[in-house]
Amino acid sequence: MSLMRTKWHAALLLGSLLIGASPALAEAVFHRGNSGEPQTLDSAHVSVDIEAFVLKDLFEGLTIYSADGKIVPGAAESWTVSEDGTVYTFKLRENAKWSDGSPVTAEDFVFSAQRVEDPKTAAEYANILYPIKNAEKVNKGEVPVDQLGVKAVDAKTVEYTLERPTPYFPQLMAHMTALPVNKANVEKFGKDYVKPGNMVSNGAFKLEAHIPNDSLTVAKNENYWDAANVKLDKVIFYPSEDDAANIRRFEAKELDTVYHFSSSEIKRLREQYKDQVRVTPALSTYYYSFDTRQEPYSDVRVRQALSMAIDREFLANEIYNGAQLPVYNLVPEGMEGYGKGPVPEWASMSQIDREDKALELMKEAGYGEGGKPLNIEIRYNTNTDHERVATAVADMWKNTFGAKVSLQNSDVSAHYAYLTEGGKFNVARAGWSADYGDPENFLSLMISTNKSFNYGHYNNPEYDALLKQSYDETDPAKRMELMKKAEEMINRDQPIASLMNYANLWLVSDRIKGWEDNAVNEHLSKYLSVAE
Structure with a gap:
């Protein structure tokens, strides 16, 4: 009886191990080709799309782009505009949190905007936020940073006063330069806040690992306000600029997407991969x-x-x-x-x-x-x-x-x-x-x-x-x-x-679901899933 009971327990254990290893419970990992190594992960110093793809998975602005390229609410659940078009008031989501569990506050957005316009930061893209009242003067050192037209009305309400009516302002708030940073995090680590283990972010993902010129891994942020609808466990960005190598890796199913590839390959790739080849006017x-x-x-x-x-x-x-x-x-x-x-x-x-x-x-x-x-x-x-x-x-x-x-x-x-x-x-x-x-x-x-x-x-x-x-x-x-x-x-x-x-030239594997072509070339990983 003892031997039979042992065999029965062993069989039960083996069954549970097999169930645990089943594809249904495997990690959902998106292997994302990114055609270049980010120069930085600091939103005050990013300037190109391959950096924005990573940053916008890690951080979320007041507004974001939907899968089809339309502006929709992000960290803000709603906003209003004054009659003269010069004051925008954003209401933050009550459940918006940073990856460390602390609340996302209006003060975080005030701090982030002031940091970008502060001449000491020397942000390359500071001019994109010049529609904000006094932004240009602050950036040129003509007035102190506390004169910037951004203020926290309360913990969950942030108000932007503009120099003049700016119809595209909600689009600016989705730009990588307008992404918030965690004030306490930046003050604690300084420029090293961008390193794995240090970074605190408010987007759908958090930074897990970064091996320069090899890979950058982000993992699902369990504290993200919409985490229940994020289907990916991890996204691994691969920064290779070698077009031929990237195509080979896609064909070998090592990469789920490839961004930018030699257009001389379009005809061959279309013949073989059909609608997995995406050519979108931009x-x-x-x-x-x-x-x-x-x-x-x-x-x-x-x-x-x-x-x-x-x-x-x-x-x-x-x-x-x-x-x-x-x-x-x-x-x-x-x-x-x-x-x-x-x-x-x-x-x-x-x-x-x-x-x-x-x-x-x-x-x-x-x-x-x-x-x-x-x-x-x-x-x-x-x-x-x-x-x-x-x-x-x-x-x-x-x-x-x-x-x-x-x-x-x-x-x-x-x-x-x-x-x-x-x-x-x-x-x-x-x-x-x-x-x-x-x-x-x-x-x-x-x-x-x-x-x-x-x-x-x-x-x-x-x-x-x-x-x-x-x-x-x-x-x-x-x-x-x-x-x-x-x-x-x-x-x-x-x-x-x-x-x-x-x-925009992309290769998008059939296993990636939720991908939509759009002219602004915005493809947040939060909208995607993988099918085995």
């Missing part, structure tokens, strides 16, 4: 910036000539296989109230006629054949398509002007860090995706006071004055006309050469 512009601080790029004729000699149709159709559209202006089409923006006069010329005109301008400026030699370095962030674009543009400039062109690449973090910190260059690849659906978001890149994102240091007082006038204009139609006049100046001065409107 409010984004791919452009080359000229460093206007130094010759010959300080000469508008040289900038115009170099821009005119670029065959955008070739880049879009031959390199990107139609996954991007050739463009000649900065603001992408589709902004509400703006329509299709102005383009340079030469945009309607044939490519041959453009090249002839470009040669005339270059000779007039004293460069090229019979003049000073043109030695150009193109900087770009490591990516197969960016390399192919740079190589093609180099050939165009060599063939048209006899220029000697060299290429220099670096990883995405180093590339943008160099540009935002004011490093000198000749020509640099850049891209901009809409933070909010308003042309101002693109045109503000060229304001002379935008020290972080005006990479080429374009300085035109007339342009700055037009943008300032648009900020003060309350009539929507007149405001749009002012911005179109400003874009006409960009077209004339060519501080940048706009090349293409982006499409």
Whole structure:
């Protein structure tokens, strides 16, 4: 009897172990390709989408984007706007908590906004919150931080007073720069608050581990207000910039998603993986910036000539296989109230006629054949398509002007860090995706006071004055006309050469459920689940 009882207990134990190991009880893990190592996890210093993807899983703003790309309540359950459009009052969720269990308070949002605008923080994206009363003055050190137009009405009510009506303000509150940080956490650890074991966050996930250039793991935050509806246990971000390797890992089922891959692979991948290949038009512009601080790029004729000699149709159709559209202006089409923006006069010329005109301008400026030699370095962030674009543009400039062109690449973090910190260059690849659906978001890149994102240091007082006038204009139609006049100046001065409107390229495995394509390229992991 004793032996039989032992066998019965052993069988029972084995059965329970097998049940415990069943797929139904296995961890739900999303293996997310992220095409680059985040430069930082500090919301005051992030600037690119691969950082935002991580940050927005960890932290939640007052507003967030829904799965289909619409603004919806986040840490705030609701908000109201004053009749004159200058005061926004957000009511925080009563059950909004930080990952350590402490309540999310209005004071956390006051502290976070003041921290971003404090000149001591040197936040690269501080200007995006300039619509807030006194934000620009605070950021420039003209008034103390406590004069910023953000105040805690009570523990769960935060009020923002604006400089002027800003219709897109709820979109700004979903931006990565507006994400809250835990005051006590930051004061305790300083800049080290971003490290695993230190970080306290209020989003659907919390930071578990980070091995630079290998992986970053976030785990479900049990204290998140909507934790009951979060279906993933973990999300592991993989920062590889190697397109071919990422595709191989997707095909081997090691990655559930891949962000950015060589467009030369679109046809093959579509044939094999069909609707797992996602190509979504975006409010984004791919452009080359000229460093206007130094010759010959300080000469508008040289900038115009170099821009005119670029065959955008070739880049879009031959390199990107139609996954991007050739463009000649900065603001992408589709902004509400703006329509299709102005383009340079030469945009309607044939490519041959453009090249002839470009040669005339270059000779007039004293460069090229019979003049000073043109030695150009193109900087770009490591990516197969960016390399192919740079190589093609180099050939165009060599063939048209006899220029000697060299290429220099670096990883995405180093590339943008160099540009935002004011490093000198000749020509640099850049891209901009809409933070909010308003042309101002693109045109503000060229304001002379935008020290972080005006990479080429374009300085035109007339342009700055037009943008300032648009900020003060309350009539929507007149405001749009002012911005179109400003874009006409960009077209004339060519501080940048706009090349293409982006499409977002994703590979999304069939095992990922809840994914929705959207123009703002927002894909919070809280909306997703995995199916084995």
